[in-house]
Amino acid sequence: MNQYPLSADDFRQAMRLLTLPVAVITVDSGGQRNGLTASSFCSVSVDPPRILVCIGKHASAHSQLVAGEGIGINVLAPHQMDQAMLFASKTRHGEQRFSNEGWHTLKSGAPILKDTAVSFDCIVDQIIDDTTHSIVTATVVAVEKGAGECLLYRNGAPVAVPAEA
Numbered sequence: 001m002n003q004y005p006l007s008a009d010d011f012r013q014a015m016r017l018l019t020l021p022v023a024v025i026t027v028d029s030g031g032q033r034n035g036l037t038a039s040s041f042c043s044v045s046v047d048p049p050r051i052l053v054c055i056g057k058h059a060s061a062h063s064q065l066v067a068g069e070g071i072g073i074n075v076l077a078p079h080q081m082d083q084a085m086l087f088a089s090k091t092r093h094g095e096q097r098f099s100n101e102g103w104h105t106l107k108s109g110a111p112i113l114k115d116t117a118v119s120f121d122c123i124v125d126q127i128i129d130d131t132t133h134s135i136v137t138a139t140v141v142a143v144e145k146g147a148g149e150c151l152l153y154r155n156g157a158p159v160a161v162p163a164e165a
Ligand SMILES: Cc1cc2nc3c(=O)[nH]c(=O)nc-3n(C[C@H](O)[C@H](O)[C@H](O)COP(=O)(O)O)c2cc1C
Pocket: 022, 035, 036, 037, 038, 039, 040, 041, 054, 055, 056, 057, 058, 059, 060, 061, 084, 087, 088, 089, 090, 093, 094, 153
């Protein structure tokens, strides 16, 4: 029994106050591409270059995340809100989310989107089983830098902030 209960709704409302970057997390497992929109990513360490992201166990891409395989963490630019919506869509899944021409690979084989703010090409190290989500830690093996402007999300809506702000 939780001694310090807080409702999910109270926590959700508090989290909506944060301004966060948004990424499209991608995998290519045996030729089957998939991915999801996520804002729960951050660096773990700089040396070695490691990053983490929390993936819901309900997400269709969750089962394709395997230690030793590649993932792309494509941090979206302000003009890529459509990609954020596509990769969070309830009606389009798997390959249907890769409908545009802007995909390529770097070292790991994970799908990397062009013209992002920045994309991290990673190899999954660990999948840590938590409650509703898995914490995925990964080593960054390549970086593709974009123009520097980031799509930011706050209170359920996009906020664009220029790089020099
Ligand atoms: C701005 C935004 C941020 C999100 N962040 C996360 C996240 O960090 N982790 C997560 O598992 N789902 C996150 N989601 C929800 C997933 O993108 C969504 O549940 C997705 O549809 C799940 O994939 P599926 O449809 O393939 O099952 C986020 C959605 C949005 C719009």
